[in-house]
Amino acid sequence: MDKEEITGEIDLAQINAIVSEYSQHKWALIPLLQKIQDEFRYIPPQSIPLIARSLRLFPSQVQGVISFYTQLYTQPRGRRVVRVCRGTACHVRGGKTILKLVKRHLGIGEGETSPDLEYTLETVACIGVCALAPNMVVAGHVHGHMNPQKVEQLFKNREVGG
Numbered sequence: 001m002d003k004e005e006i007t008g009e010i011d012l013a014q015i016n017a018i019v020s021e022y023s024q025h026k027w028a029l030i031p032l033l034q035k036i037q038d039e040f041r042y043i044p045p046q047s048i049p050l051i052a053r054s055l056r057l058f059p060s061q062v063q064g065v066i067s068f069y070t071q072l073y074t075q076p077r078g079r080r081v082v083r084v085c086r087g088t089a090c091h092v093r094g095g096k097t098i099l100k101l102v103k104r105h106l107g108i109g110e111g112e113t114s115p116d117l118e119y120t121l122e123t124v125a126c127i128g129v130c131a132l133a134p135n136m137v138v139a140g141h142v143h144g145h146m147n148p149q150k151v152e153q154l155f156k157n158r159e160v161g162g
């Protein structure tokens with residue numbers, strides 16, 4: 001799937017196989033969208049007509065549901081999602097600097113995905129571990145008490161700005 005991700009080519013047969021598991025059940029729309037997103041890390045636009053046909057919905061209805069749920073994505077996402085906390089506790093302990101350094105290391109801004117699809121950068125209001133501020137999450141792992149050295153260590157294999 002790596003080549004497909006980089007070239008943007010989507011295997012429609014793979015999508016059809018997933019869609020066929022859920023066909024004819026309108027209630028299955030959300031689970032189906034989640035399954036496709038689990039597989040591709042986003043919902044390829046090409047899948048929307050296939051989903052709609054299978055569940056006897058209009059493509060606009062499928063698109064409407066995707067738009068409603070902020071956790072459903074229609075743009076490719078990175079293999080590793082980096083979430084930097086911008087909550088108050090993290091902010092007062094240097095979270096802004098951490099975010100700036102992460103942006104520089106990854107070469108992307110908030111809400112962006114690196115061209116090699118390795119990283120997606122997001123900010124969050126609070127991770128829920130304020131005592132460890134400033135915090136960030138990388139691929140589901142919380143990193144507390146962040147500082148510039150830790151940022152460097154986490155992304156040391158990443159070309160700065162690249």
Ligand code: FES
Binds near residue numbers: 090126
């Ligand atoms: S404010 Fe950052 S973890 Fe709560």
